[in-house]
Amino acid sequence: MADSTPRWMVPTLCVVAPLTLGLAATSPGAQFAAAAQNFLMTYAGVFSLVGLSISVMVGLVATDRSLLSIRYRVLAQAVHRTASTTGMSFLLAHILVKVLAGHTEGPAKEAFGVSSVNLGVLAAVLFTTVLLSGIARIWFTAGTRPALWRGVHALCYFAWPVSIVHGLTAGRPPATWVVAGYVLSLTFVGIVLLNRVVLVVQPVDPVRAGQPVPDPTPVSRRRRKNAAAAARGETAARR
Amino acid sequence: MGHRRGVNPRTVAITADRVSSAGVVIALVVAAVLAMIVERHFLDGPGPTPLASGARTIPFSQPTGRPPRLEDQVANLMAGERGRIARMIYDAPGGTPDVTVTRQTADRSWVFGVAALPVPTSSPAMPQVALFLAHWEGRRWRAGISGGEDFRALLRVVPTRLLPATEIRALARFSVGPVRIPKIRLPWQVGESRRADTMAGPLAFDGANGQVLAATDGTIYRFCADSADNGLLMIINTSGLATLYYRLADLTRVSDGTFVRKGDYLGQPGGPGTCGGATSPTVLFGLGQGDGAIALSGRSVGGWNFRDGWAQRGDQQVMPGQMLSNLDS
Numbered sequence: 001m002a003d004s005t006p007r008w009m010v011p012t013l014c015v016v017a018p019l020t021l022g023l024a025a026t027s028p029g030a031q032f033a034a035a036a037q038n039f040l041m042t043y044a045g046v047f048s049l050v051g052l053s054i055s056v057m058v059g060l061v062a063t064d065r066s067l068l069s070i071r072y073r074v075l076a077q078a079v080h081r082t083a084s085t086t087g088m089s090f091l092l093a094h095i096l097v098k099v100l101a102g103h104t105e106g107p108a109k110e111a112f113g114v115s116s117v118n119l120g121v122l123a124a125v126l127f128t129t130v131l132l133s134g135i136a137r138i139w140f141t142a143g144t145r146p147a148l149w150r151g152v153h154a155l156c157y158f159a160w161p162v163s164i165v166h167g168l169t170a171g172r173p174p175a176t177w178v179v180a181g182y183v184l185s186l187t188f189v190g191i192v193l194l195n196r197v198v199l200v201v202q203p204v205d206p207v208r209a210g211q212p213v214p215d216p217t218p219v220s221r222r223r224r225k226n227a228a229a230a231a232r233g234e235t236a237a238r239r
Numbered sequence: 240m241g242h243r244r245g246v247n248p249r250t251v252a253i254t255a256d257r258v259s260s261a262g263v264v265i266a267l268v269v270a271a272v273l274a275m276i277v278e279r280h281f282l283d284g285p286g287p288t289p290l291a292s293g294a295r296t297i298p299f300s301q302p303t304g305r306p307p308r309l310e311d312q313v314a315n316l317m318a319g320e321r322g323r324i325a326r327m328i329y330d331a332p333g334g335t336p337d338v339t340v341t342r343q344t345a346d347r348s349w350v351f352g353v354a355a356l357p358v359p360t361s362s363p364a365m366p367q368v369a370l371f372l373a374h375w376e377g378r379r380w381r382a383g384i385s386g387g388e389d390f391r392a393l394l395r396v397v398p399t400r401l402l403p404a405t406e407i408r409a410l411a412r413f414s415v416g417p418v419r420i421p422k423i424r425l426p427w428q429v430g431e432s433r434r435a436d437t438m439a440g441p442l443a444f445d446g447a448n449g450q451v452l453a454a455t456d457g458t459i460y461r462f463c464a465d466s467a468d469n470g471l472l473m474i475i476n477t478s479g480l481a482t483l484y485y486r487l488a489d490l491t492r493v494s495d496g497t498f499v500r501k502g503d504y505l506g507q508p509g510g511p512g513t514c515g516g517a518t519s520p521t522v523l524f525g526l527g528q529g530d531g532a533i534a535l536s537g538r539s540v541g542g543w544n545f546r547d548g549w550a551q552r553g554d555q556q557v558m559p560g561q562m563l564s565n566l567d568s
Contacts, residue, residue, distance in 0.1 A: 009263065009267075012267070013267070016267070016271055017271075017274070020271040020274055020275055021274060021275075021278055023275065024274070024275035024278040024279055024282075025278070025282065029275060029279075030279055030282075032275065033272075033275040033276050033278075033279040034279070034377075035377070036272045036275065036276060037276045037279075038377075040272070040276075041396075071248060071251045074251050074252070074255050075251060075254060075255055075258070077255070078254070078255035078256075078258040078259050079258055081258075081259050081262055082258050082259055082261050082262030082265075083262070084262070085262035085263065085265065085266050086262055086265045086266070088266075089265060089266040089269040089270070090269060092269070092273065093269050093272070093273055096273055096276070096277070097276065100276070100277075100280055
């Protein structure tokens with residue numbers, strides 16, 4: 001993980017953190033903080049939902065070998081990480097400014113008989129779990145439980161629709177094109193997911209008794225093994 | 240490496256690194272802004288928020304309280320949104336709106352209050368009243384009076400430090416109209432009778448030196464209070480239904496925004512008409528919602544079904560000038 005941290009980050013933090021806290025204590029800083037708070041009150045939730053939606057869609061596309069070549073998948077994974085970081089940052093901002101304003105205690109609208117604010121809380125908890133699983137991916141995949149990682153990370157396919165319902169019902173009434181955009185996104189993800197499920201569970205030729213069992217060793221390792229065997233053969237021939 | 244097909248892997252790696260770094264930069268910027276907001280929250284002390292922190296340092300240079308002209312803005316809203324209906328009910332234009340701020344947050348960026356359109360002395364009508372909510376948005380007030388879209392929009396974002404959550408819920412229902420009509424008593428002791436002078440529009444009854452009592456549970460608001468003793472009272476039930484009581488004297492001492500129970504003491508009959516109107520010893524009692532009055536006609540109050548100007552209970556009928564008994568417990 002340490003390798004993935006940009007080298008400039010720690011020095012930048014050391015300069016920016018005291019500067020920010022010092023600025024906030026001044027009058028212009030107060031004006032800026034107030035304007036920023038007002039802006040985040042209105043838009044943090046929107047940015048968060050858009051960021052997380054992009055993250056889910058690009059993340060799904062990045063897993064599909066039939067759609068993208070390896071190089072583009074690497075790029076898609078980078079976009080997936082950036083969209084997740086952005087979405088989760090704005091999610092934190094959204095929760096913080098709403099709690100500071102006391103809006104979590106006011107009357108909440110309802111969606112499907114449930115408080116819309118509670119749906120938002122559920123989605124936030126699920127997305128946080130997904131984020132943590134993303135950060136701990138190496139720990140899962142290096143071990144013997146890649147399936148467990150996939151299971152936890154796939155919680156986003158539940159969290160995302162819940163967050164969309166929260167986003168469309170809790171605040172300002174959404175424009176028609178916004179609703180249409182989310183419906184299209186949901187449909188797209190549904191189709192790609194279905195495609196993935198079909199590819200994964202498609203039947204394979206069963207191996208019957210008496211037939212030779214195919215070598216389960218990965219191709220790359222087999223190549224190395226063959227190369228090593230060939231090298232040994234050459235040495236023996238020279239002797 | 241042999242052939243190189245498509246995008247160069249090195250270019251891919253560099254681009255991917257840059258894209259990932261962009262995410263880190265965005266996260267750092269958001270974190271810095273959040274740190275500033277939280278710091279201001281603690282520096283400014285308890286107070287509401289959007290604009291709370293900046294509001295203290297930017298627009299509020301007046302040493303004594305509220306910035307000017309909010310009352311004028313609310314008065315204009317009252318005249319604009321209620322003027323026409325007031326003219327119809329009063330049969331004459333209403334007077335200059337009476338606007339009073341009753342609650343505000345510590346930094347004065349959120350304000351709540353009451354407004355009334357005074358009745359001309361020629362009219363016996365119930366005064367047109369409204370609640371208002373205002374928020375300082377850096378350069379101007381955004382204000383709304385009950386029944387209007389601005390009031391509802393502000394109610395959705397008002398901090399609970401200005402209005403408790405239960406009151407916000409009741410006001411939200413009041414603003415769009417009651418969700419149901421609760422059981423309503425007549426505003427005097429159960430079992431006693433009062434002479435009903437008129438029953439068209441609000442009920443005007445002779446107080447007969449008895450106490451005026453709350454007809455429903457709810458939060459209490461007072462309008463046109465020229466002193467602690469006089470004024471018009473309104474009680475907003477959790478269903479959103481309001482009951483109004485006018486020309487009371489020796490008003491209850493509970494403060495604005497207090498939750499009172501059905502049957503609690505409100506005042507004595509025979510008070511002055513502090514919101515204007517014809518001088519009369521009778522007490523006016525009416526129903527209302529955010530955008531105005533609800534007619535008594537067709538409602539069941541105190542065990543009586545009110546018709547257009549008279550009341551009925553089974554075979555019994557009470558016409559104007561006759562005694563009306565409070566039968567509902």
